Amino acid sequence: MSTDSTTPTGATPVPDTAAPEAPAAEQPDAAEQPAAEQPAAGTTTGAIGDGSPAGEDAEQGWVARHSATLITLMVAVIVAAAAITGLTLYRHGVDEANADTEAAFAEMVSGQGAALETVECDGGTCAAVINGAAYTVLVQEDDNGEQHFGVTDFVGD
Incomplete structure (x- = not known):
């Protein structure tokens, strides 16, 4: 042994205090072991575009x-x-x-002997020119589906 404690010159024996090793369990043959590295049937290995044959x-x-995107657009x-x-x-x-309202109003006016020049209906109101005078016509429908007209002098612009 050297006097310098940094460099040992001899090997120091280590006492064997470990328990005796148990016999290793028998391992099955390679044919009996499941293949951990083989992929399951029907699967492919390799990524898209990595040049592997499975990725082609x-x-x-x-x-x-x-x-x-196509589904969203459709x-x-x-x-x-x-x-x-x-x-x-x-x-x-x-x-x-x-x-239908215009036709019903035209029929009503002609039934009274007046000359209907124009009529234009929009929903529950009509604008009409009868014998050269402008009129506003209010249309009301009863429970039986019959229309009733209220005629007044033109009100509007």
Whole structure:
């Protein structure tokens, strides 16, 4: 041994105080062990675009990459088309109701022997020119669906 405590010159034996080792359990053959590194059947390994053979078929097309956007756009187009169709049908119904009111008013005026020059209805009111004078017509419908007209001198601009 050296007198310098920093560099030992001899090996110091370590007493063996550990318990005796238990015999190792028998390990099954490699054929019996489950393959931890093998992928399950039907799965592929490799990432898209990493150059591996499994990734070659997995490259997506433009439609597949943008499917969420395409679906969103298609839904928006369908909603817009449904809204336009609904608005068109509503306006058509309003126009038919106004035309029916105009026809009923024209029939009432001609039944009284007056000459109806023009009539334009919008909802519950009509503007009419009868024998050269302007009139405002108020339209009221009763429970039986019959229309009643109130005619007064033109009120408006």
